[in-house]
Amino acid sequence: MIFQEIYNLAVKMGIESDLRGKAKVQKYLKRVKEKYEKFPVDEKEEFDKEKLTNPFSDTRILIGDPKQKIKTIYVGIDIDSAELMIAKYLSEESGKKIDLALSHHPEGKSLAALDEVMHLQAEILADYGVPINIAEKLMKPRIDEVARGVSASNHNKAVDAARLLKVNFMCVHTPADNLVARFLKNLIEKKKPETVGEIIKILKEIPEYKIAVGLNAGPKIFVGSPDNYVGKIAITEITGGTSGSSQMYEKMSQAGIGTIIGMHMKEEYKKQAEAANINVVVAGHISSDSLGMNVFLDELEKKGVEIIPAAGLIRIRRK
Template identity: 30%
Template sequence: MGLSTDEIMQLSLDLVGWDEVPADSTVYVSGEDVETALVGIDLESPEIQLAHDRGYDLALAHHPTGTSARLEFPEVLDKQVEFMTAHGVPEKVAEEAVADLRSRMDHGGHSMNYRHDPSVAELLDQPYLNTHLAPDEYGRRVFREVADDMAAGATAGDFVDALGAIPELRDAETDVRLRLGECDNDLGEVAVHHAAGTNGGASVARTYFEHGVDTVLYIHVGAGDTAELREAFADAGKNLVVTGHIASDAIGMNALVDALEERGVACDTVSGCGIGREN
């Protein structure tokens, strides 16, 4: 007897001990007795069709594609504030740092075709869900453990090297980059800013740096944000470490695949999932 889509969603939450489904995760088309799954970072209409044609019981995506998971996505940005305040940033200042991001995400959700991919799954009667924040939180805790294990006096370069030993980052075609700072800079206090919906851009990193954080970890960042931070913090001894988007997302999704296979669900991985995973 396989698992239901609701049970699979709960299994993703169990990775990090959560009870409530985050706003960026949803079951688009429910299913019962799932014994096979096509799992990927991005599964959209072509992959939903692929899952249907190949007879998979479930198309399981990481990134949200529509309906409530996109329209309610700004709710998960509360994590941005939570992470900043944990490093001593006043709540009002943290809210100001994320205000533009909230607005952009709200406008983006309002303009996108949030029915596109879910409606294809509905037409095909193909069970389809995405789970985003919980697997990312699993990955964040992996990064946090690496940061906490760094020896006193460690440098930014030491941190980059230690992160690069994580199987998903080690085997990725991307590499861990120091987008701001020098390898011999002191690592200092590290803020792991992952599992907050998306990266916080220049405004969030700047806020961390202005409140005593020495190193910020993002999994991706825009070139404009990097340029802004380099101009603002040249020779300031601050570091922005960027681990790579898809490889970093694969950490939590690989853990979910492991959990599914332990429960008897046979999984095939595509679209970035499976990087660094021992089969």
């Protein structure tokens, strides 16, 4: 595959699996385009043109020639300078050239713009019955907080390492998180668990989570007990950049949500969910990230690309 085709496929799969629905994402892109066209010249120059076709600010080609042919990819959940060194070492020692390092978690400009993808959370919450005005109002300060939080990091450190090592580098974050969110939503709708314990049982049948159990990182009940009835299940904490607002649980409870399935949850958030009487199942962070990446990587393999799993990625192939 060509580097650009890999990036394009990630964006396409991310849009198609987006819990907002493809039509809403396309409308969003249309609005971005309309705003862009009205910008004055200087703002147009500053504007990242990728935003016109890619709704995921945390997914970008970070460095390299997009026209290059890619046969072998080193893929990890987190690729930093050390991982790039391993990729380079393997490339030279094994004689098998690694053409691209692919990180799930964002680096470089994608990390600096992580907050921009969080808006999708409000729309997903609205689909679960939280009024959109409330979801947006509560998300806004949290998105600003994340923007300020990431602004302090040395975003481009790993990208500089890739440049010096001459390794092509990209990250695919929200498209992969959308793929795992869609996977879990379909599975839960099909299996219709009635208790929280049944959700855990269903998750443990998925190979990535089964392996995570062996690594002491399997699915866990953070709030509630195995015998609790699930009520309405919401897959709201799987995609959308990073954790949303801790004040959302009360509103989710009022919207009739009984149980949420998430990737990970901070203590403060857990307390708020508990106070709102919502059951919380934490599927697992790196295992969930792996599942989403695997759905994408299977498509790359079908097109003849070889995958070298690294840096936390639990690689499972599906037919």
